[in-house]
Amino acid sequence: MQYEAIIGLEVHVQLKTRSKMFCGCTTEFGAPPNTQVCPVCLGYPGSLPVMNEDAVRKTILAGLMIGSEITRFSKWDRKNYFYPDMPKNYQISQYDLPLCKGGAVGKVGITRIHLEEDVAKSFHFETTSGVDFNRAGTPLMEIVSEPDIHSPDEAFAYLTALKEILISGDVSDCDMEKGQLRCDANVSVRPVGRKTFGEKIEIKNMNTISGIRRALAFEIQRQTAALEKGEKLQQETRRWDEAAGKTFVMRTKEYAHDYRYFPEPDLMPVAVSDAMLEEIRRLLPELPEAKRQRFIKQYGLPEYDAGVLVSSAALAQYYERAAANSKNPKAISNWVMTELLAKLSDISASPIAPEHLAELVAAIDAGQISGKMGKEVFAEMFATRKSATAIIKEKGLVQVSDAGAVEAFVEQAIAANPKSVADYRAGNSAAINFLKGQVMRLSKGKANPQLVGEILESKLRET
Numbered sequence: 001m002q003y004e005a006i007i008g009l010e011v012h013v014q015l016k017t018r019s020k021m022f023c024g025c026t027t028e029f030g031a032p033p034n035t036q037v038c039p040v041c042l043g044y045p046g047s048l049p050v051m052n053e054d055a056v057r058k059t060i061l062a063g064l065m066i067g068s069e070i071t072r073f074s075k076w077d078r079k080n081y082f083y084p085d086m087p088k089n090y091q092i093s094q095y096d097l098p099l100c101k102g103g104a105v106g107k108v109g110i111t112r113i114h115l116e117e118d119v120a121k122s123f124h125f126e127t128t129s130g131v132d133f134n135r136a137g138t139p140l141m142e143i144v145s146e147p148d149i150h151s152p153d154e155a156f157a158y159l160t161a162l163k164e165i166l167i168s169g170d171v172s173d174c175d176m177e178k179g180q181l182r183c184d185a186n187v188s189v190r191p192v193g194r195k196t197f198g199e200k201i202e203i204k205n206m207n208t209i210s211g212i213r214r215a216l217a218f219e220i221q222r223q224t225a226a227l228e229k230g231e232k233l234q235q236e237t238r239r240w241d242e243a244a245g246k247t248f249v250m251r252t253k254e255y256a257h258d259y260r261y262f263p264e265p266d267l268m269p270v271a272v273s274d275a276m277l278e279e280i281r282r283l284l285p286e287l288p289e290a291k292r293q294r295f296i297k298q299y300g301l302p303e304y305d306a307g308v309l310v311s312s313a314a315l316a317q318y319y320e321r322a323a324a325n326s327k328n329p330k331a332i333s334n335w336v337m338t339e340l341l342a343k344l345s346d347i348s349a350s351p352i353a354p355e356h357l358a359e360l361v362a363a364i365d366a367g368q369i370s371g372k373m374g375k376e377v378f379a380e381m382f383a384t385r386k387s388a389t390a391i392i393k394e395k396g397l398v399q400v401s402d403a404g405a406v407e408a409f410v411e412q413a414i415a416a417n418p419k420s421v422a423d424y425r426a427g428n429s430a431a432i433n434f435l436k437g438q439v440m441r442l443s444k445g446k447a448n449p450q451l452v453g454e455i456l457e458s459k460l461r462e463t
């Protein structure tokens with residue numbers, strides 16, 4: 001029997017705001033434990049929360065970027081649970097009235113986006129545990145997808161695209177190493193063709209995008225094997241162990257939380273006005289798909305090139321800066337994709353300035369240097385950060401395009417190789433390549449190859 005996987009993802013994203021969700025504490029990462037706290041985020045009795053408007057605006061912007069409906073009336077709810085990472089014993093979240101509903105990232109539908117406060121970070125040592133409240137209260141956006149994902153690769157593509165969108169809107173830096181983007185997955189497996197879902201199994205603790213791909217692959221395989229053996233799966237929450245490469249049961253259905261949601265009495269509901277929505281709409285950046293279409297049209301690039309170049313905002317920006325200074329945007333794309341990206345994974349670390357790359361392409365197009373010299377110049381630019389013009393001048397790499405000078409080299413080559421000349425005249429047209437090589441050698445590689453070909457052919461036709 002063939003099985004298919006049904007995957008839905010819940011992505012938690014820390015918003016890039018200066019202060020926390022309901023107090024004025026800074027959100028800066030990396031400070032010593034419990035130094036960025038106050039009575040509000042420590043849950044002291046009598047303290048009152050004040051909503052961070054910037055966090056609401058950034059959540060709405062995220063919704064606009066993925067085509068969500070922005071609900072104009074939203075409210076805050078208390079999600080009750082007891083654990084040391086939440087001193088109030090409840091987390092302020094949004095239950096039935098989230099800020100955004102619907103939308104899509106690629107082919108994956110979005111159910112909702114709501115805003116809540118992050119919880120503290122727990123550390124477990126050999127015999128003790130510690131809690132760091134610096135993270136408690138950081139604005140956290142939860143993006144819930146529809147169960148539209150069917151493979152680990154699709155999950156990987158969805159997360160990569162989502163991350164790119166959020167970064168482009170400056171909503172979050174999405175740095176997974178700093179815990180700014182975290183993901184839980186709901187995975188079930190069913191025989192192909194069946195309409196009802198299998199038992200939903202939740203996986204937590206996946207901390208990298210590649211970890212998520214591995215965890216999903218493991219879990220799909222585990223569930224499929226169990227079904228094939230005739231075992232019955234049950235609804236449960238499992239934890240991904242990166243080192244072991246396996247998922248383990250955390251809790252089963254009997255221990256599922258009842259969060260007893262109820263409206264937060266200390267905060268007013270959120271009403272989004274037309275003016276506010278319009279202001280946020282003006283911040284909308286160009287989305288990757290629109291940018292891809294524009295690159296195809298504006299620069300005459302093939303779809304493949306455009307897709308690669310818009311895959312990161314930094315790469316697209318580098319390309320556009322180079323192309324703006326060039327008459328040959330396709331050649332720029334070739335240099336970026338085959339030469340630069342072969343040497344670099346992060347374009348912002350490129351020792352070659354985009355303007356310098358445009359200069360190199362212009363020098364080749366003008367016949368000032370050959371394509372082969374171009375590679376040499378490129379390597380030197382990469383090593384020294386110097387401009388193409390400076391290197392061409394320094395190395396005396398100027399191509400000889402003066403017909404008289406090239407003719408002299410051609411005559412020398414013809415005089416020195418009578419056998420090849422005779423072969424060519426006898427009908428062996430390939431013999432001309434050897435002669436071309438000789439001319440290039442005589443000119444120390446500086447003769448314009450096209451001109452060499454033309455002059456050589458006309459000389460050989462003379463008898």
Ligand SMILES: [Zn+2]
Nearest residue numbers: 023025038041
């Ligand atoms: Zn605080």
